[in-house]
Amino acid sequence: MTTGFIAGAMYLAILFVGSVPFVLLATIIAVITLLELAAMKHISLRSPGVLLSAAFTAALVFAAPFLKGSEFQTYFIRLLVLLVLVLLAAVVFSKNRFQIEEASFLFFFVSYIGFSFYLLAQLRLESLLLVLFVQITMWATDSGAYFVGRKLGRHKLAPHISPNKTVEGSIGAVAAAFLVAAVFQFIIRRPLFASAGLFVTVTLIISVLGQVGDLAESAVKRHFGVKDSGDILPGHGGFFDRFDSLIFVLPVLYLAGMIS
Incomplete structure (x- = not known):
């Protein structure tokens, strides 16, 4: 109960501050959420695939103060295409220790988590x-x-x-x-x-x-x-x-x- 109250109060405080501090908070939460999912899948959090996916998630969310509308849509598509290539390269160069199933899992959740938290950050910047x-x-x-x-x-x-x-x-x-x-x-x-x-x-x-x-x-x-x-x-x-x-x-x- 105490943990929930303190965490909720801190979240609301930064939400009211808004601007870059809230975008940074949203980015951190998004990255940790992705890491939680990777841990559930039993993918090593130190694997290149996870580290790269975390970086791409951060890049999606932290784009909120700089890009919106059609500019973000173009950025989003290009970033995801690049992520596909990077994850496939990680499969190849890891000699299959990082597997295609894990790459697919991470791609799916980078897209879902990253885009959703981008929208949260963008919504706060607007209203x-x-x-x-x-x-x-x-x-x-x-x-x-x-x-x-x-x-x-x-x-x-x-x-x-x-x-x-x-x-x-x-x-x-x-x-x-x-x-x-x-x-x-x-x-x-x-x-x-x-x-x-x-x-x-x-x-x-x-x-x-x-x-x-x-x-x-x-x-x-x-x-x-x-x-x-x-x-x-x-x-x-x-x-x-x-x-x-x-x-x-x-x-x-x-x-x-x-x-x-």
């Missing part, structure tokens, strides 16, 4: 209120799912992936998200979105697809037979555990044209 809205609505979703599921949960949501999640908890998560989102919108006293319909759509995406992101992370952990993605936050797991929903939702908002 403190909007990134707070997304973050707080996500936290409300997690809390609603936990407390309602614990109190009223009867029907399993996805027992093959996460046995503790329930349909009632999922419904409670959406209800909590809308309640907190509405209160946040009322407190700031100016609309974040062009219409009530857009407000509802964004809140629904954050809450519903945030839960999908949580289940996706549970599926990854279940595949590798681990309870937590890491132990950097004692009692709360790793960064992949803490940011699983957010890193799934941000690309969806991007594809829907709601963030850039």
